[in-house]
Amino acid sequence: MSRRLARWSGLVGVALRRTATKATKTAPRQTAVSVLGVAIAVALMLVVTATGLGLVQGTTVRGDAVDYWVVPEGGGASTMVVSTASAQLGDVHDKSAALNDDRRIEYATPVQISVLKVSSGGASEYVLGVGVVPSPKLDRVAGLPTEALSSGDPYYANGSYHGEWTGEAVLSAGAAERLGANRSANLSVSGAVSGSGSRGLRVAAVESAAVESGLSGMPVMITHLSELQTITGAQSGDQADQLLVQSNAGGLRSALESRFPGATAVTRSGFTAQNSVDSDLPLAMGLAALLIAVVVGTLFVATTQGLQVEADSEQLAALTAIGFSRRARALLLVVQALALTLAGGALGIVLAYLTTAATNYAATRAIAPVPIADFHPLLVGYGFVVSALIGLLVAPYLLAMEGRTEGVAEVIR
Numbered sequence: 001m002s003r004r005l006a007r008w009s010g011l012v013g014v015a016l017r018r019t020a021t022k023a024t025k026t027a028p029r030q031t032a033v034s035v036l037g038v039a040i041a042v043a044l045m046l047v048v049t050a051t052g053l054g055l056v057q058g059t060t061v062r063g064d065a066v067d068y069w070v071v072p073e074g075g076g077a078s079t080m081v082v083s084t085a086s087a088q089l090g091d092v093h094d095k096s097a098a099l100n101d102d103r104r105i106e107y108a109t110p111v112q113i114s115v116l117k118v119s120s121g122g123a124s125e126y127v128l129g130v131g132v133v134p135s136p137k138l139d140r141v142a143g144l145p146t147e148a149l150s151s152g153d154p155y156y157a158n159g160s161y162h163g164e165w166t167g168e169a170v171l172s173a174g175a176a177e178r179l180g181a182n183r184s185a186n187l188s189v190s191g192a193v194s195g196s197g198s199r200g201l202r203v204a205a206v207e208s209a210a211v212e213s214g215l216s217g218m219p220v221m222i223t224h225l226s227e228l229q230t231i232t233g234a235q236s237g238d239q240a241d242q243l244l245v246q247s248n249a250g251g252l253r254s255a256l257e258s259r260f261p262g263a264t265a266v267t268r269s270g271f272t273a274q275n276s277v278d279s280d281l282p283l284a285m286g287l288a289a290l291l292i293a294v295v296v297g298t299l300f301v302a303t304t305q306g307l308q309v310e311a312d313s314e315q316l317a318a319l320t321a322i323g324f325s326r327r328a329r330a331l332l333l334v335v336q337a338l339a340l341t342l343a344g345g346a347l348g349i350v351l352a353y354l355t356t357a358a359t360n361y362a363a364t365r366a367i368a369p370v371p372i373a374d375f376h377p378l379l380v381g382y383g384f385v386v387s388a389l390i391g392l393l394v395a396p397y398l399l400a401m402e403g404r405t406e407g408v409a410e411v412i413r
Contacts, residue, residue, distance in 0.1 A: 011328055015335035022308070022336075030304045031340065037300025038344025038390055039351060042383050045293035046352035047359070049382070050373040052282030068245035069266045070256050089263065092240040093156055093225075096133065098259070104249035107137035110225055110240035114232045118201075118221065119188040120181040126365075127175045127219040129189075131228030131240070139246070142220050143209030144170050149224060156226035161235050166224060168204040175219035176206040189231055201227075290386065297390040301341060302397050309333070309401040333398045338391035345387025349380055 023031040072089055089095070092110035099108035112131040117124060130142045134149040149168050157163030169187060176182065187201040201223065209220060229235040245256065245265075256265040356375040363372045 011331050012335050015332045016339060018332065019336045019339045027308055030308050034301045034304045034340045035344040035347060037304070038297045038341050038387055039347035041293040041297040041300070041390075042345050042348030042387055043351035043355060045289040045386065046349065046375070046379050046383055047355050047373065048289035049286045050352070050356045050375045050379060051359075052285045053374040053376055054372045067247050068252060068256060070243040070245060070260055070263050071241070071266060072263050088234070088239040088241055089243065089260070090237045090239055092238050092243065093133070093153065093159070094238075095260065096243055099243070099245060099256075104247055104252060106246045106248070107135055108243055108245045109133045109135070109138060109141075111141065111242050111244055112225055112228050112232070112234055112240040114228060114234075116221070116231065117190045118175070118179060119190075120179040120185050123179050123181075125175065125178045125219055127171075127221045129228055129231075130220065130222045131225035132222060132244075133225050137246070140210055141222060141244070142172075144172055144207050144220060144222050145205075146170065146222060148205035148207075149222065153224050153226045155224060155230070159238065161226060161230060163226075165227065167201045167227070168224065169201040170205045170207060170222040171203055172218065172220040173206060173208045175221055176203070178219055182206060293386055294390060294393070297341065297344070297387070298393045301337060301344075301390060301394045305337060305340070305394065305398055306401050309398055330395075330399050334391070334395045337394045337398060338388060341387045341391035341394070342384060345383050348387070349383040352379070352383070 019031075022028070070089070089110070096108045096110050099105050109132050112129075114129045114131075115126055116129040118127050118129075119125075128142070132138065132141050132146060132149075133153045134146040134151055136147070136151065138146050140146070148170050150166050154164040154166055155161060171179070171181060179185075179187070181187065181203055183203050183206055185203045187203065189201055201221075209218065225240065226235065229239065234240070243260075245252070253265040257263060353375055356373045359373055
């Protein structure tokens with residue numbers, strides 16, 4: 001047993017040395033093409049998969065004590081980075097007031113979520129604007145406390161939208177740092193809707209977002225709901241993306257859904273399940289990326305290494321003539337293919353990590369308030385597994401090419 005193990009170990013060593021020699025001396029160009037082909041395929045696969053993970057893990061805006069989220073069917077409460085341009089609830093001030101009259105509910109508030117361009121001094125930054133109706137009963141929203149905001153929603157003024165404009169805003173530490181703004185700083189906010197103009201706000205507080213919110217370090221701004229509606233043009237129809245309901249009572253889900261036809265109530269315990277249901281698109285993206293990576297990587301390696309096996313036919317025939325069995329020669333080719341694809345996989349993982357980091361940086365600086373891709377550590381193992389799979393898929397083709405050398409071996413004998 002030990003002799004057999006030593007023999008196979010020796011063959012693996014020979015295969016690795018042959019691969020190193022080809023990479024540095026005899027066939028560096030073909031080797032580089034093989035490695036780069038796998039690297040590009042794996043990198044693209046991992047970037048797409050990381051983006052899918054970012055979508056699946058996209059945060060919803062919530063407070064720590066909120067037990068229900070009422071969202072419109074087809075809305076993006078659980079999977080989208082921000083729920084702009086999605087289905088919205090209407091007449092939300094009256095609906096939340098009706099909920100607050102229910103003794104089982106501690107507090108309910110509508111929430112609107114919009115990406116806004118905010119300026120302070122000479123700095124401008126896109127931030128995640130969150131509009132709420134503040135109350136002493138309301139806990140953190142988007143990881144930020146709301147105590148610095150005046151209670152209620154003065155500008156709403158029973159639907160006239162001509163009440164007192166408080167202009168109060170709570171900035172996350174990330175937003176304040178990027179804007180160079182501190183408490184009492186004046187902010188200019190441009191609305192997302194044409195003609196909404198520019199509205200002035202004042203920083204009422206700068207707070208660090210709670211880590212568990214998923215928005216720690218991100219640029220977030222909390223304002224009164226009616227003021228954010230006015231900035232974005234959502235005051236028509238009194239629209240918001242969701243209703244946050246804070247309650248310790250059980251069995252509210254059916255009651256909430258009966259109050260709001262066409263809406264869905266998501267509980268804290270069911271939030272993870274909702275994520276899994278809404279993750280069909282990211283899953284499809286990941287599967288498509290896997291298929292493309294395997295096909296492209298296999299074609300690259302099969303083409304380049306098939307030509308190399310053809311060029312090495314005399315060497316392989318010589319190995320056959322001196323007594324190398326077909327099994328031993330097959331091991332040499334399989335190990336060589338795996339060595340190349342794993343090297344390509346390692347390079348692809350590095351490229352994917354750098355590309356993901358660059359994509360997140362560009363997205364958060366330009367359009368998105370949070371990173372859009374999540375390069376999970378498990379993706380490293382995933383990249384190596386796919387690289388090994390490519391090597392194993394190429395092996396039968398290389399063995400078929402190697403079989404042609406047996407006639408040459410007979411001539412040598």
